[in-house]
Amino acid sequence: MMKCFVLLIFVCVLSCVWSEGLNEEFTWTRINYVWPTQSRGGFYQNSDFLFPGENPQTIEGDELPSNLDYQYENNIPMGANVWKNKLFITVPRRRLGVPSTLNYVDLNGRNRRNVPLTPYPDWKTNLFPSQNYNSTFFSVYRVAVDACDRLWFVDTGLLESPGNNSRIKPVTLYVMDLNNDQIIHSHQFPSSSISAASNFASITVDVTKNNCQNAYAYMPDLAGYGLTVYSLRNDRSWRVTHNYFYLEPHAGEFTIAGHTFQWNDGVFSVELSEIKSDGNRDMYFHSMAGHHMYRVNTRFLKNETLATRSYHGRDFEDLGNRGENSQTSSADIHQESGVMFLGLVNQNALACWNTASSLRDISIVAKNDRTMIYPCDVKVYKDKVYMLTNTMPEFLYGQLNYGEINFRIWSNTIRDAVRNTACEGRSRRY
Ligand SMILES: *[C@@H]1O[C@H](CO)[C@@H](O)[C@H](O)[C@H]1NC(C)=O
Ligand SMILES: *[C@@H]1O[C@H](CO)[C@@H](O)[C@H](O)[C@H]1NC(C)=O
Ligand SMILES: *[C@@H]1O[C@H](CO)[C@@H](O)[C@H](O)[C@H]1NC(C)=O
Numbered sequence: 001m002m003k004c005f006v007l008l009i010f011v012c013v014l015s016c017v018w019s020e021g022l023n024e025e026f027t028w029t030r031i032n033y034v035w036p037t038q039s040r041g042g043f044y045q046n047s048d049f050l051f052p053g054e055n056p057q058t059i060e061g062d063e064l065p066s067n068l069d070y071q072y073e074n075n076i077p078m079g080a081n082v083w084k085n086k087l088f089i090t091v092p093r094r095r096l097g098v099p100s101t102l103n104y105v106d107l108n109g110r111n112r113r114n115v116p117l118t119p120y121p122d123w124k125t126n127l128f129p130s131q132n133y134n135s136t137f138f139s140v141y142r143v144a145v146d147a148c149d150r151l152w153f154v155d156t157g158l159l160e161s162p163g164n165n166s167r168i169k170p171v172t173l174y175v176m177d178l179n180n181d182q183i184i185h186s187h188q189f190p191s192s193s194i195s196a197a198s199n200f201a202s203i204t205v206d207v208t209k210n211n212c213q214n215a216y217a218y219m220p221d222l223a224g225y226g227l228t229v230y231s232l233r234n235d236r237s238w239r240v241t242h243n244y245f246y247l248e249p250h251a252g253e254f255t256i257a258g259h260t261f262q263w264n265d266g267v268f269s270v271e272l273s274e275i276k277s278d279g280n281r282d283m284y285f286h287s288m289a290g291h292h293m294y295r296v297n298t299r300f301l302k303n304e305t306l307a308t309r310s311y312h313g314r315d316f317e318d319l320g321n322r323g324e325n326s327q328t329s330s331a332d333i334h335q336e337s338g339v340m341f342l343g344l345v346n347q348n349a350l351a352c353w354n355t356a357s358s359l360r361d362i363s364i365v366a367k368n369d370r371t372m373i374y375p376c377d378v379k380v381y382k383d384k385v386y387m388l389t390n391t392m393p394e395f396l397y398g399q400l401n402y403g404e405i406n407f408r409i410w411s412n413t414i415r416d417a418v419r420n421t422a423c424e425g426r427s428r429r430y
Contacts, residue, residue: 020419021366022350022387022410025112026105030402031075031091032116033099036064036123064099064123071097076395077407078201079142080388082107082381083151083178087409089117089388090153093128093139094160100126101140102153121181133157133169135183141201142269142330142377148212150184151176154200154219171198173217173230173237187230193237195224202269202330206281206298207232216302220245220267222288227267229301240307242316244294245287251327252289254346257373259397263289268328272298273355274335284319284333284340284355291326293319293359320359326351330378334385334414339423341365341385343375350375350387350410352423363421371408386411 074095081088086104093101103117103126119126130136139160143153157169171194175185200219207215215232225247227240245267252262265288273282280299286292300306300315322328325346333340338355342362349367353359365385366372377388387410391400400406418424 020412020416022385022412022417024371024408025386025411026087026115026409027113027405028077028407029114029405030072031077031407032072032114033070033103034116034118065127068099068127069097070099071095073400073402074098076392077388077390078376078392079140080377080386080409081143081145081379082384082386083145083149086120086178087386088120088143088145088151090140090143091117092141092156092160093158096159096161098128101155102126102137102143121176128168134172134186137174138168142203144203144205144217145178145381146205146207146212146215147209148207148215149178150205150212151178152203152205152217154203156200158199171200173203173219175232185232185235187235187237189228189237193228193230193239195221195226195239197221197224198226198228199223200228204270204272204283206272206302208275216298218270218272218283218298218301220270220285222265222268225266227270227285227301229304229307231302231304236304238304238308240301242312244285244292244316244318247287247289248291251287251291254327254393256345256348256393257391257398259393261393261397265289269330269332271331271333271340272335273333273338282355284331286322286328286331288327288329288345290328291321291323293322295319322359322362326362329374329376332378332380332385334380334383337414337418337425339414339418339425341378341380341387341417343378343387345374348372348375348389350378350385350417352418352421354423354425356425357422361422363418363423365412365417365421366410371405372410380414383414384411385414385417 074097077089079090085107087107088104100119102120104120105115139156140153155172159166170188173187177184198221204218217230219228225245230237247264247266268288270285295317327346329343329345331342340353342351348369350365353362372389374392376390379386389408391406
């Protein structure tokens with residue numbers, strides 16, 4: 001008995017100095033929005049979104065059409081990212097009934113449960129249907145925040161109803177100035193830089209603070225199995241092809257939340273290292289249906305001639321296999337330390353990997369088969385890592401219970417997240 005007790009204490013001491021995991025920052029049972037004052041009367045009567053005892057939150061200045069389509073059970077958050085005190089939350093239009101696709105909540109707000117989303121930059125830019133789709137957002141998956149205080153994202157322009165995708169507008173890249181909430185640039189992709197199957201669910205921006213115009217965006221195409229590159233200075237985009245962008249046929253089996261299914265998503269997110277001695281970064285990438293990690297020097301992507309060569313020689317490297325059940329949705333790198341964070345969808349976990357070490361050294365930062373189902377987005381902002389989990393397989397193959405928490409934002413400082421994992425480098429530059 002005593003022995004057992006001592007062992008218990010020992011285990012506790014051990015686990016107390018292990019990674020501190022992640023903290024639950026925000027939770028939602030269902031997604032609700034901050035509605036404009038004007039449309040309050042008519043709109044509230046037609047909808048069923050308020051929680052018992054909740055006072056409606058409203059904003060001034062916008063007006064909503066009285067027939068606005070809001071079906072809370074079709075609002076699944078897919079992307080999260082941070083800029084200053086804004087926590088961006090995207091809700092792609094995978095069904096009808098999504099009133100606003102690009103939104104945020106106040107990261108420092110007092111309320112942490114069921115915080116309604118505020119459309120960004122405002123309601124009228126997010127409404128569907130719209131008079132002019134050039135200046136309204138239809139469907140956004142994940143957003144990037146760059147070193148020049150800009151927000152980058154692809155509007156897929158696609159309404160993804162099951163068995164019936166319909167194109168509402170062309171695939172468009174937007175760049176916004178976060179300091180004044182203005183769209184400062186947009187780019188409609190020519191057919192040469194996308195494919196008929198293209199679906200851009202993620203974007204990563206390559207820029208330095210002292211040269212904001214010399215920016216490149218890398219957009220993995222998970223359904224078209226390619227990579228689209230955009231140069232801001234030249235307002236040009238091109239498409240890179242390589243077999244490493246495809247799914248791995250033996251890595252497409254998933255078992256999540258009791259559902260077993262096969263997915264065929266290829267290259268899903270790309271991550272950038274710090275600038276290396278040659279003046280370029282390394283781009284790491286992986287397929288969602290995949291176990292391997294790949295790397296390419298961005299020198300080969302930023303030069304259109306090199307990027308679009310039909311044969312890439314040894315430009316692209318296979319860094320090896322990450323192991324069984326290592327299928328990863330989003331990942332991001334903390335550039336100062338070189339630590340990558342990976343959302344392990346088949347393990348309901350966040351992992352870390354110090355890019356300076358072997359793939360064998362991937363460690364679990366946090367894992368929970370009940371509360372961390374489907375890590376959907378992973379982002380590093382300054383000295384913190386953020387993860388969105390959204391229980392999506394239950395939405396797709398089962399039935400979400402909207403009386404329970406389905407969506408969560410987790411976070412921790414980089415230092416605490418990697419503490420006593422194999423990711424904690426010798427230099428400790430956290
Ligand atoms: C939208 O943008 C495209 C491409 O820039 C342009 O051809 C078209 O005329 C624009 N439409 C409207 C309604 O502004
Ligand atoms: C597909 O979606 C479009 C746009 O929402 C709609 O007009 C059309 O009737 C749908 N087709 C089918 C077969 O459901
Ligand atoms: C791109 O690469 C090609 C082939 O190496 C080279 O000739 C060209 O000068 C490069 N272009 C730029 C803008 O660096």
